[in-house]
Amino acid sequence: MAAFRDPLAGFVPDALVLVALDNALSRGWPDAAVSDLTRDILHASGIADGTVPAPAFAALLGDGRADLVARVRFLRMALGDLALGFDALTGDLPTFMDRAQTFGLFRYDKAMSDTAAARAEVRPWVDYVSALTRLEAAHLVPRLPGNAGPDWLEIGGNSGAFAAAICAARADVRITVSDLPAVCGLGQEMQKGQDRIRFQPRDARKSGWAAELGARDLLLFKSVLHDWPDHHARAFLTEAVACLEPGGRIVICERGPFAAGLADASFLSRLANAVFAPFYRDPSVYEGWLRAAGFAPTRQTVQLDMPFHVIEAVRA
Known part of the structure; x- marks a missing residue:
């Protein structure tokens, strides 16, 4: 590759x-x-x-x-945020997040209803995440398990760009993308004609995934867990376990710590990822949570703009 x-x-x-x-x-x-x-x-x-x-x-x-x-x-937003707010980023993170244009872009509260106005509000960050995903997918999709069952669920799957790349590579897979209502509405626009991708609007912070989303062969988290504090991220994994068919798998695709890729990072990579630097976890954190939940995780690492880890967990 x-x-x-x-x-x-x-x-x-x-x-x-x-x-x-x-x-x-x-x-x-x-x-x-x-x-x-x-x-x-x-x-x-x-x-x-x-x-x-x-x-x-x-x-x-x-x-x-x-x-x-x-x-x-x-x-350009990230450049401005780092130039004017680096002191807050390194010393007063809540203030940085409150003032930064980049964090103002990701307004999840604007996505809670699927209206034309809500879609317009969230489209800039949906477009950005989709653009990144299309760059990353060619390197991540081949590292997804080839022996999982066909029924997959992607939590926080945005516009379905990653799901589309998976379906293009795997004729046997069908994927449900779960995200906030306005995001799913945009996803349905963008993935029109994809008969193996469906969207199910839902706020992942609400418990009871299994009752609403059903049992699946594989649950996928791609570039989503770092968005959330530990208590939310661990709760998501607990909910994911309840959604798995016997022998099912959880797959986490995440960047590692910012410092791990800093030496080889391009100017653009540094800009794009530095604003999120405090939130990227070492992959051992996710692996520890999965072991505590009764799984035996394995890890592959690929160098993209930063080291990207693909963690696959099968119940022990």
């Missing part, structure tokens, strides 16, 4: 280029004009050839423009 490569990283080496690129994309470039300063910065970086995209960057824009726009916008 080819090594992970972020196609954007080669074009955005520093903060000035990132800001100029976000400025251009937000103004509708290349269909719309940009300022001379923006054009000059993009030209000097190899993104633009005069007023139009350079051929290599034009190929990157292509069908992936929406993903590119979502990632660049988030990265």
Whole structure:
């Protein structure tokens, strides 16, 4: 398998280029004009050839423009949050989270109903998470268990981007994605025509998963447990156990601690992940929780923008 490569990283080496690129994309470039300063910065970086995209960057824009726009916008937010709030990030985390644009983006309270207004509120972060997932899926999907049963449940599965990648690789799998109502509504839009993916709106913090979601062969948590404090994350695993068929599996896909990948991280990776650095757990934490619940976890690690751990747990 080819090594992970972020196609954007080669074009955005520093903060000035990132800001100029976000400025251009937000103004509708290349269909719309940009300022001379923006054009000059993009030209000097190899993104633009005069007023139009350079051929290599034009190929990157292509069908992936929406993903590119979502990632660049988030990265610029993260840049601002770190520049202005690093002292709070390292000394007063609640204040950082309260003030940071990046945390203001992830407003789960806005997703509790599936209305047009709610979908519009949550679309920016759903788009960003979907863009990341599409980058990561090619490296994570091959590491999912090949001998699990066909009926899978993904908790916090966002737009269904990871589920779609799994279904494309595994003709035997059908997946239910459970997330908040507005997120599921967007997911149904984005995965229209996917007959092996269904969405079931639910707040994972409410107990009684098994009664509403049924028994499954595999429960998947991809980049979701780090979002929650220990008591919630452990409660999610307890609920997951109750949803498993005999011989069922729990799979956790998560980045490891921020420091573990810092030496090899690109500029963009550092920006994207530093704002979440306090929340990434060592994989041994998840493994310990699973052992305490009666499972025998195994782990695979793959180097993406940071070390990413795929933990599979079968009841001992």
